[in-house]
Amino acid sequence: MPAQLTRRPIGPAQRRAPSLLARLARRVELFADQFFWALDYLREVHLSPDLEPLVLEANSFQWRSEEEVRTCQRARLRSVLRHAKANIPAYRIRLRRVDLDSPYWLDQFRQVPPLEKAEIRADLNAFLADRWPEELLTLDHTGGSTGTPLEFYRDKLTIARSAAVRMRHDRWAGRTHGCRLALLWGNERDMRPFRSSALQQRFGRLGGRVLFFNAFGMDKRQIRRFVSASRRFKPQVVLAYANAAARIARYLDSRGEVLLPEGTLRGVITSAETLADPARALIQKTFPARVFDRYGSRECAMISSQCEHGAWHEASDHVYVEIVDEEGLPVGTSEEGEVLITTLSNYAMPLLRYRIGDRMALGARGNCPCGRGLRVLGPVRGRIGEVLRFSNGAEVHSEFFTHLFYGRRDVSEFCVVQKARDLLEIHVRDSGESAERSFTQIRAAICDRVGSEVDCRFVQVDQNSQTSLGKWQFVRSELERSVESHP
Numbered sequence: 001m002p003a004q005l006t007r008r009p010i011g012p013a014q015r016r017a018p019s020l021l022a023r024l025a026r027r028v029e030l031f032a033d034q035f036f037w038a039l040d041y042l043r044e045v046h047l048s049p050d051l052e053p054l055v056l057e058a059n060s061f062q063w064r065s066e067e068e069v070r071t072c073q074r075a076r077l078r079s080v081l082r083h084a085k086a087n088i089p090a091y092r093i094r095l096r097r098v099d100l101d102s103p104y105w106l107d108q109f110r111q112v113p114p115l116e117k118a119e120i121r122a123d124l125n126a127f128l129a130d131r132w133p134e135e136l137l138t139l140d141h142t143g144g145s146t147g148t149p150l151e152f153y154r155d156k157l158t159i160a161r162s163a164a165v166r167m168r169h170d171r172w173a174g175r176t177h178g179c180r181l182a183l184l185w186g187n188e189r190d191m192r193p194f195r196s197s198a199l200q201q202r203f204g205r206l207g208g209r210v211l212f213f214n215a216f217g218m219d220k221r222q223i224r225r226f227v228s229a230s231r232r233f234k235p236q237v238v239l240a241y242a243n244a245a246a247r248i249a250r251y252l253d254s255r256g257e258v259l260l261p262e263g264t265l266r267g268v269i270t271s272a273e274t275l276a277d278p279a280r281a282l283i284q285k286t287f288p289a290r291v292f293d294r295y296g297s298r299e300c301a302m303i304s305s306q307c308e309h310g311a312w313h314e315a316s317d318h319v320y321v322e323i324v325d326e327e328g329l330p331v332g333t334s335e336e337g338e339v340l341i342t343t344l345s346n347y348a349m350p351l352l353r354y355r356i357g358d359r360m361a362l363g364a365r366g367n368c369p370c371g372r373g374l375r376v377l378g379p380v381r382g383r384i385g386e387v388l389r390f391s392n393g394a395e396v397h398s399e400f401f402t403h404l405f406y407g408r409r410d411v412s413e414f415c416v417v418q419k420a421r422d423l424l425e426i427h428v429r430d431s432g433e434s435a436e437r438s439f440t441q442i443r444a445a446i447c448d449r450v451g452s453e454v455d456c457r458f459v460q461v462d463q464n465s466q467t468s469l470g471k472w473q474f475v476r477s478e479l480e481r482s483v484e485s486h487p
Helices: 020-046 051-061 066-087 089-094 105-109 117-122 156-172 188-207 220-233 242-254 277-286 399-403 435-450
Strands: 137-142 150-155 181-185 210-214 237-241 267-271 291-297 301-306 312-314 319-324 336-343 354-362 376-381 387-389 395-397 413-420 423-429 455-460 475-477
Touching (some): 051 156, 066 319, 117 150, 150 156, 156 267, 156 291, 181 220, 181 242, 210 220, 220 242, 237 242, 242 267, 242 277, 277 291, 291 376, 301 319, 319 354, 395 399, 423 435, 435 455
Parallel strands (some): 237 267, 267 291, 413 475, 423 455
Antiparallel strands (some): 137 150, 291 301, 301 312, 319 336, 336 354, 354 376
């Protein structure tokens, strides 16, 4: 009978020591981590002297009591109304019946007709404050997630305040200065600082602290690349279009995988479109991390965002949100209605009772378990993204089309309709002869993205289609859909 072999335990001295090259690579990676952390800090705060006090103010504001928040918000609202009534031509007329020294001023303000996008488009300068220094102004524009592009002005202080409010919510999700961020985004202007992040896709953390992927082209190949790059990069927070994150989650779930080991991610921030409950659950299962959804727009910036307990908190120091019924009256707790936004920071061009085109429910009153005094709202309904698929395998997120209409003054409304696998009809309203140049540029951009075999036809219409929620359905497919369990 052969003698039984016994294995001797391997002691520390017998373990294989890492090679010199491996030790050197680890030191370089640690140095890169520290270098890019410092670079992010300098860029976001130290080199922006106006931003640091605003960040501190935003962080302290959230911990005020509900009553203190409400009092401060109404004081800011009254201040911006006084300014608008005195200095902005369009509002001198709209606010003429609002007596801001009356105890009933807020009720009078709620009787002011909602501001429509068409009114701003018709006379942009009428909504701009008199004699506002041009060097402080920035002309910006939306792509129109409701199918209606819009131009507007912001001043530099407003941009800084918007950043401070956004950074406050970033912290709720665990994003602090210098943490590693995986960014799934599509807005060309927002993407410019991250052009170099192709380095991270190849070299992981040595390329910086932001891993960027374009959310507009998340086909199967791109999803696989994102998953592979994320496992090398090991982000601490993911910021993504809701639909893009959901598609990655479906891919991972179909393979029985997770993106990263549990505990690696602090949080997943989703934005830009409605996040359905099943998609949220799948993201939390497969990434795996808590999802922090947020709601905002280009012209209003942050409107509301989710805390760690899942409650939607209004950015009460930045906007005043009204939720009204069909007759324009405030809805009750848990009732759904139309969203009207008044911006509190942009004195250059405030938006008063602005009809943004979304619907929302009013949250229950009372303190959230998180302890923040910011008003609780419900989730937004009506901003639903769609993915169009073409015969050559190209897949394009619906938000891609909205960005094609940025700054197009010759088109007031649009709707992209996929009539066949390689046929797009782009329905436009109020486009004159000058729009032909825009049509040529838009057609070229679409073909560059999805292939020259796709036929793009522009059709003049009197009215675009709406969803059951009352929103313009700016992108839709008329192809029959099958239920898909994976991208």
